[in-house]
């Protein structure tokens with residue numbers, strides 16, 4: 001088994017659970033937050049810095065790497081692990097999501113998706129077989145089935161047709177997948193329709209994947225609606241297999257996702273907002289670029305022990321960001337990733353000590369949005 005999951009501790013009152021994810025590149029504790037590296041790098045971070053802060057699995061992407069530098073080149077470099085000098089876990093998304101959110105002039109058919117590259121406008125085509133071939137060449141430990149992320153909102157009939165096609169595409173990916181050292185995860189769709197979510201779970205579970213992602217959420221829907229879909233869908237997934245909620249990563253969504261029984265998360269948020277000078281703290285966001293911090297010589301987050309918070313002040317980081325100094329976005333990225341990785345560790349600890357409900361209540365008492 002390329003990837004297996006061990007359920008270590010189930011919370012007695014909620015769906016939260018602590019586990020271990022065994023991969024060819026190491027064993028990782030769950031719940032886990034996976035930093036995102038769009039173009040084979042977690043922006044502004046070196047692999048050693050990522051290791052030092054405890055990153056275990058990082059994300060990369062079929063769509064971007066297929067277009068540039070091309071999956072054949074990455075394969076020649078020894079796959080993504082060799083290319084980016086990262087010897088821990090890697091997960092690649094299948095490119096479907098990006099084709100819809102980045103590519104232009106796209107056309108979906110049963111065969112796959114025709115689109116124009118956002119880099120040079122060239123005509124491109126991704127099919128389940130092609131997306132699987134690219135991900136085999138990139139060599140990630142976990143790869144994703146090629147799916148359509150049902151947009152929000154979507155008519156019932158569109159959501160049904162799209163979800164049924166995604167299931168047929170998942171079967172084609174499974175047939176095309178020929179690397180025993182890689183795990184192919186299925187992606188649950190169904191839009192915001194409970195009966196379609198149930199049908200998607202039933203169909204994909206019958207294809208017996210080693211893990212399942214919940215797709216089609218965090219696409220602009222109100223958070224209560226996302227939670228309602230999670231509450232309905234997650235318990236229907238096999239308990240002994242990992243569950244990955246795609247594209248979710250603000251602290252409030254992480255706590256709720258863990259409560260419903262999600263094990264894996266990814267989100268561009270911590271690295272993206274770092275680049276525009278926003279730090280994540282236990283009480284919410286701090287826009288360190290704001291003038292109010294010009295003479296504030298305290299660390300970003302009083303109770304953070306990261307390299308940034310141990311050595312630099314808000315005033316200094318603000319100065320760097322205002323002067324567009326590269327160190328500015330490096331320091332905020334270090335803090336945000338450290339903050340989220342540590343946050344996941346605290347949740348896991350609370351689950352292990354069977355006090356997750358209290359942890360969650362404490363979090364909501366302190367949290368003021370974002």
Ligand SMILES: CNc1nc2c(CCNC[C@]34C[C@H]5C[C@H](C[C@H](C5)C3)C4)c3nc(N)[nH]c(=O)c3cc2[nH]1
Nearest residue numbers: 036037038060061093097149215216217218246247
């Ligand atoms: C934000 N909300 C959201 N995201 C989603 C993603 C992408 C997950 N992140 C991977 C990704 C996406 C981009 C940005 C980085 C690097 C690389 C390209 C891979 C993360 C999704 N991906 C797939 N295949 N299917 C979904 O339904 C889906 C739904 C999402 N809802």
Ligand SMILES: [Zn+2]
Nearest residue numbers: 304306309335
């Ligand atoms: Zn910090």
